[in-house]
Amino acid sequence: MPNDRTDLSSGRLARRVALTLAFFMALIPLGHKLPAFGPMPRIGPFEAEPMRGGVLALSVLICVVLASFGRQGRGPFKVLGYLFDTLLITTAAWACWRFYVDVTAMHQSIVFFEPWQAWTSLAGCLVILVMTWRVWGAPLALVAGAALLWFLWDFRGDFVQATTENLWMVLDDGVLGNIMDIVLSTVFPFIILGAMLEGCGAGGSLIRVSFHTMRRFRGGPAHAAILASSLFGAVSGSAVANVVGTGVITIPMIKRRGFSANFAGGVEAAASTGGQVMPPIMGAAALVMADLVGVSYLTVIVAALIPALTFYGALFASVIFESRRLGIEVAETIESDMMVTAQDWRNLALVAIPLAVVIISMIQGASPSGAALTALAVLIPLSFMNPAVRQRPFALVEAFARGGLTFAQLMMAVGAIGIVVASLSSTGLPTMLALQLDALSSQSLTLTLVIAALGCILLGMGMPTLPAYLTIIVISGSAIMALGLSALTAHFFVFYFGVASAITPPVAIAAYAAAAISGGSAIGTGVSAARIGVAIFAIPFMFTFNPQMLLVSAAGGDAGTLDVLLIIVRSGLMIWMLTSAANRFDARRLSLPEAALRLAAAAALISPVAYIHLSAVAVAGLAIVFNRLNFGASADRKQPAP
Structure with a gap:
């Protein structure tokens, strides 16, 4: 029998080692953005080749350490597991080193690759697939694996050149290509900012204030869960993390108010999923969308405002109708652990001020990463207004390390998406799909959009927000834009259905996380979440056919005040x-x-x-x-x- 205490100790040690590595790795892309101060030398920027390759190799190491050291069991199988993990780390390090060497050499002259370089590229891709499966589960790994198989079946030209140039040794569309560059340069500071916002101690205060604000509504804690999840989800990059972060408090209280376990879990799952469409952060997807579409970050968050508020209005309405159906009345008292203190109100500043700094910095012309770093510089000293942080300042270091760990795990998904991008762009599959949908749209635009929406949901099932959005836009984005939609509208359409996949049975990952807390059935909670959040399936069609809902000219949404009021009423x-x-x-x-x-x-x-x-x-x-x-x-x- 394995020693449970030893395994538990190994798991704790693994997490500590992984967090330590993540802390130092996070300094690399952060240092890339920091300017010089006075006589102090500038840390960055770094060249693209060592930056991308080094961070990816370290991310593989961190994820392997986290998964390996807590492995259960003894004997030869455990030893083989460690040997396999060592092989993964070594292969990743070698492939990333060759990326640096070979891509640097390509800047100097034309390079003709050798067969061993092609096999190195394939080995690097296989490491990414294995680690994606470990960290994010089967769906994303299977999509990337299918794309790689399609590439190997339908590649163009010489195998060695095609494989090496398209998959790995390239700064454009490969695994270490443009998408990874966007994540490193733009998304990373917001991941750290989100982790610090969670670590500064404002989460509990946010929930208590939400309960206090919603105490006069019939739904009480259900309405509070919606409000808290919308605020928490605005900075959280994962619907599942949002469910776990707020649901452990809100779901039991929703059940005590008289709602069923499935409904309680469904409310939290739908509200947590909706946090991903709530500006200003939108699970970091807003930042990537701005880069891919070629518009400003402010344009994206302005366009997201009315659809997001519409979705949360629908959630509030669902709870009101369910409360009426069950005959639930307004509670006369509020539970003692939800009583709001003066410190809770002060702690709200720890969320409101950094987000305001982000928006103001962007209005004044700062880049998204610069705005996030400015907000981070404001948040760190501001967090000491919370007594819990003053008593244990090391919590901020832990929060920073958790941000680095989240980033390392995200890099596995980004690598998998890089495989999809490289495979599809080199084989022309998105163009073929676009031609087919374009031919279908001549028969019925609505039917074509419905088919595209179903495809987006299927592709996004089981994936976190950002990987889901990136995977879907790579595969079907050009096909949807071929229907005559603006690039921004098409990206929002894809994004909404990618988010909706988190509450769409049978693979409703946010609902399943909520069911584990509520004690309800997984499928029943998923069905309840889809019913409660049904508006998320209709809103994309509303702003697709009525782009004035998005408010911005980039979406064709130029409209007068009366037009905007009419679309709000509708x-x-x-x-x-x-x-x-x-x-x-x-x-x-x-x-x-x-x-x-x-x-x-x-x-x-x-x-x-x-x-x-x-x-x-x-x-x-x-x-x-x-x-x-x-x-x-x-x-x-x-x-x-x-």
Whole structure:
């Protein structure tokens, strides 16, 4: 029998070693951005070749250490496991070193590669696939593996040159190509900032203030979970991390209020997933989107505002309808552990001020990474206003190291996406897909978008936000833009459905994380999350057909004040019709024909054709008035479950 105490000790040691390595690795890309101060020498910038290769090799080392040292069991299988891990580290180090040497040599003259260099490139890709599977699970690794197999089946030209140049020894579209450069130069400072925001001690205060703010609503803790998750998710880069961070507190309290375990988990999963579409951070996807589309970061977060608020309005409406259905009343008291103190209100500044610094810095012309570093410089001394940080300042060092660890794990996903980019760009598959969708769009644009949306959900299942978005945009982005959409609108369409995959059964990773906390069934929680967050499937169609919802000219959203007000009214009615139909409840339980009528009205409200959506406005208004006049008196009476 293995010694459990030894295994536990090994696991703790592994995490400490990994965090230590992550702390020092994080200094590399951070130093790349720091300017010189007075007589102090500048740390960076570094050349691209050693920067990308060195960080990737260190990331592999960190992830292997974290996975290896806590390995269970004894005997020859454990020894073989250590030998395999050593092989992974050695191969990654060699491949990254050859990247530095060979790409540097390519700057000097034309290089003709040898077969061993092609095999080195393939070996590096295999290491990335193995580590992606370990860190992120099967879905992303399988997608990248399928792309690599497609490349090997359909590569163009000489095998040695094609494999070496396209997959590894290139600064453009390979594993160590442009996407990795964007992540290193733009996303990394925000990952560190997000980790420091979590580590400064404001998370608990954020939840308590949310409960205090929502105490007069029927849903109480369910509404508080939505508010807290929207704020926490704005800086968190993962829906699952958001569920775990806030759900351990909110889900038990939602259940105590009288909601089912599946509904409690579904609310938290949907709200945590929605945090990824909430500006200003959007799980770091806003930064990458700005780079890929070629617009400013401020343009992206302005465009994201109305759709994000619409989604959270839909979540609030779902909880209201469920509260009415169950006959849940406003609680007279608030639980003692949720009482707000003066320090809780002060701790909100630890989140609000750094985010304000980011936005103000961007308005004044700073780059995204420069804005994040400025906010980080403000946050570190500001965090000492929290007594918990003053008592244990080392918590900030731990938070920085956790940010480095998150970054190391993200690098595995970025490497896998690099394989997808290199494989597809060299074989022309996205162009072929674009031609097929373009031919289909001549028959029906709506049907084409529905097919594209289903493809986005399938591709995004099981992946975190940023890898899901990048994978989908690489594979289907050009096909969607071929339908006549602006680049920004197409990216938002892809992004929303990539995010939605986290609550879409059967692979609803955010819902499964919530089910582990709530005690509900995994599939039942996933179905509840999809029902509660059903608006996330409709909002992309709303801003695709009505780009004024995105507000910015880059999306074709130039509109006057009246147009914006009208789209807000239509969006509000759309989520009212959609969420009440999904819950089959408004002031009373809705019959199937009533729910179907509301779904039809919600779909018609999306149409850009004036007489269609204006007719739908009239139908929705009549449905609401009829419901209120005839059944308003029964709204407070408990109804039987459907």
